[in-house]
Amino acid sequence: MTKPQRRYGTAVRYRDKISKLSFTNSMVRPRRLSDDELLTRIVAFLEQRSELTPWSLSDVAPSAGIGPAGLIKRFGSKAGLQRALTQRWIELVPREPLADGDDPAAILAAYVGREFGANSTAGAVYALSEAMSDLQDPALAALLATGWTLQAQRIAYLLESMNLPRLNDPAAGGTMLLDALHGALFRSAVDLDQTAPLLTLERFLEMWR
Incomplete structure (x- = not known):
């Protein structure tokens, strides 16, 4: 009777030891970042980058907390x-949609x-060079078209919510304003402060009020 009890007791102690070891290992094992967390870190790095040369996986990997090989494994x-x-x-x-009390002009x-808005002339140049590079890739160009369409629709929705008396077609106004904002980036790249995006927006609103 005693042998099975001792054998069982030994098994329990061994199991408990393994459980504690597994728990300890789980406490020290780095948490695997989600793709969204990696992308958030990479975007933050790229937005602050001052170099005008194209970036590489090796450039962004340290900010993401993962090696270039890890980025290739995740994104190919x-x-x-x-x-x-x-x-x-x-x-x-x-x-x-806007909630009650929201100010569409402020939003x-x-x-x-x-x-x-670009943090610097270099930032504007970088944003434009990235867009030009993306347009050379058919898959990226299609995604840009989708994004710009959504942006124009959002801008049109906010313009319509402002009830501007001289804006007869909010959809056309949204597209035109989006085009002008992209143009403002070109001017920002050569440091013409009077063409800041917010000033561009204000000039359009003045025409439509």
Whole structure:
């Protein structure tokens, strides 16, 4: 009677030891970052990057906390990572309706400043060079077209919500304003301060009021 009890007791102690070891290992094992977390880190790095030369996986890997080989495993290649970044940008284009009390003019100004404002001349040059590079890839160009369509629709929705008396066609106005904001980036690249995105927006609103 005693042998099975001792054998069982030994098994329990062994099992408990293994459980504690597994728990300890799980406590020290780094948590695997999600794709979205990696993309968020990479975007933050690229937005602050001052170099005008094209970036590589080796450039962005340290900011993501993962090696270049890990990025290849996740996204396949730099082109795959670029598609994931562009898809993420599309998903972040606001689509929700305004809530009671929301100020569409303030929301539009905040969106324009966030999406089209460049921290520096170098930042504007970088944004434009990335867009030109993306347009050479059919898959990326299709994603850009989708994103720009959604942006124009969002801008049109906010313009319509402002009840501007001289804006007869909010959809056309949204597309025209989006084109002008992209043009403002070109001017920002040569440091013409009077063409800042928010000032471009204000000039259009003045015409439509």
